[in-house]
Amino acid sequence: MNEAQSLIRLPNPPSVTAWSSTVGQKESEGPLGGCFDLTEPDSRFGQTTWEQAESELQRRTLNLLLSKAGIAAEDISCLFAGDLINQCTSSTYALRHLDIPYYGIFGACATFAEGMQLAAAMVSGMELPHCAVLTSSHFSSAERQFRFPLAYGGQRTPNAQWTCTAAGAVLLGPTGAPPYIRGILAGRIRDLGITDASNMGAAMAPAAADTIARYLSATRTRPADYDAILTGDLGLVGSRLLMQLMEQNGYDLRGIHRDCGVMMFDQNRQDTHAGGSGCGCSASIVCGYFLPRLQSGELHNVLYAATGALLSPMLCQQGESIPGICHAVHLSHESGKEQAS
């Protein structure tokens, strides 16, 4: 096996030149509540349906990104966007009246990292000046699509995760100032046979272990070289499994591993069981918490390994298992261009 088959070297590590995040009420009441740019107490975002609400969530996040960056929609070279609602609905409807070249992407809750990888490649290799990434999730639109209608009032299982109402957006540009995207690694699908749509942490953990181990091996780095190895939303169940799987691979992640699903909510106070999830979960936390600290130099290296359960409601009904994927993005205060790898 060619270990480096998908370690994509960025000839010119791009900078994250702007970022923005928006969350709903429940997310704003969690431990990271103060980190996000915008909070909206109305879960419908002033719209009629949950799907329209999620589109409005994306629009607001994108508008804030443009305003922070001081550019217009027409200045964006291309935008990678996606969400959980079939088929990339929230993104499509958020962008339909804007003159922005648009690539729809789907990596479930790993969509934000998938977009960061592709945008980084476009900036680094194609020398595009402004490439953006935008993803979202909404508790109510996701619950309806993937599990039960909200009005049904179904009881949640202990290992269930709570889809965050949240969105994040980044703008990437040519190398200039921190934070930088220093390395990217595309995920491979892993499927160990989990069929419980309420246990996505277990479905995603093998993919996370695969991608993190491959990244460490291909770059000849160790967990201690990072301030954090940050998974997307494995939650409490998936995080425990990841620690075990990595230990079997000879890696000790204790003290280094963090998980956005665990960070988003206070499990004792907020009744979210195994933690948060959704495309917007890690997107909003990377934008709200990590990028500012990577910019200031409080943090130097974060391996963001976003995880996605490539869940299809119909295939679950047909008894199929849930494939998982994990895309890795190395975020750094240093561009790494002058240093030995």
Place this chain on the structure above:
Amino acid sequence: MNEAQSLIRLPNPPSVTAWSSTVGQKESEGPLGGCFDLTEPDSRFGQTTWEQAESELQRRTLNLLLSKAGIAAEDISCLFAGDLINQCTSSTYALRHLDIPYYGIFGACATFAEGMQLAAAMVSGMELPHCAVLTSSHFSSAERQFRFPLAYGGQRTPNAQWTCTAAGAVLLGPTGAPPYIRGILAGRIRDLGITDASNMGAAMAPAAADTIARYLSATRTRPADYDAILTGDLGLVGSRLLMQLMEQNGYDLRGIHRDCGVMMFDQNRQDTHAGGSGCGCSASIVCGYFLPRLQSGELHNVLYAATGALLSPMLCQQGESIPGICHAVHLSHESGKEQAS
């Protein structure tokens, strides 16, 4: 408006080093029936459900691609794949047991061109040796998801299109031999308010006109510079609208425009109304018909402008209109590196 905002210049135009196509029985009986690599008379492809059948269709097409290229799955640097079934289901399940770095993409019936653009960028800018694209559609899985259950026996409207059971795959590598990918342009979403899910040609035509006019303008070329300007699957209705829209923009496409949806079936004999559609429609025709002719030099320049109706069943039920998109890929017998643009 910056006309060139999304004309992505490829520093090293990649070659299409291998391609493969598979179609179902009805497609094999159409005018292009002899062009495709594989034909499968069993619409279930030996599987139990339509969704599994579509995954098997993708697997066979990918296996043939690997065998034609003489490489193993592990040699692929990254694979862009997508389909119409939520959420990229056919692709995910086709690839879940393979060690291939995977990017899920969604551009509806424009997915194949979206993948070719991103794979071309990865080869050209990131210098990856083998990047692949794989898309499919299946009549039965698409009808069930987007319109009516097959068993319902609903009557089709005159402007309805027939989702093709078909798949196409390409492998891109560094510049070497024709055919080449010479230019790419990402589409912008256009939505002129069409709400009829049976009239996708009309929903997609404005996006096609936007992208084709932008490509011609940005490259300072005229329709006569191409052997064909090939839309994905506008069908008969959408193709007529495209001619009108382009005429309003000052472009005459008569004799140059071709449409994969129109080419796939014999409208007098096959009862497919406005023509074919689906991610697999233009993918299989580009791979089965155009790439061999671009390789031999029988054709020199084809502007492949794949069109997608970014249709969401739920949003249609909520009365929303259907946004369209069109991604353009300039396929050529010449790399264009030595020539003036």
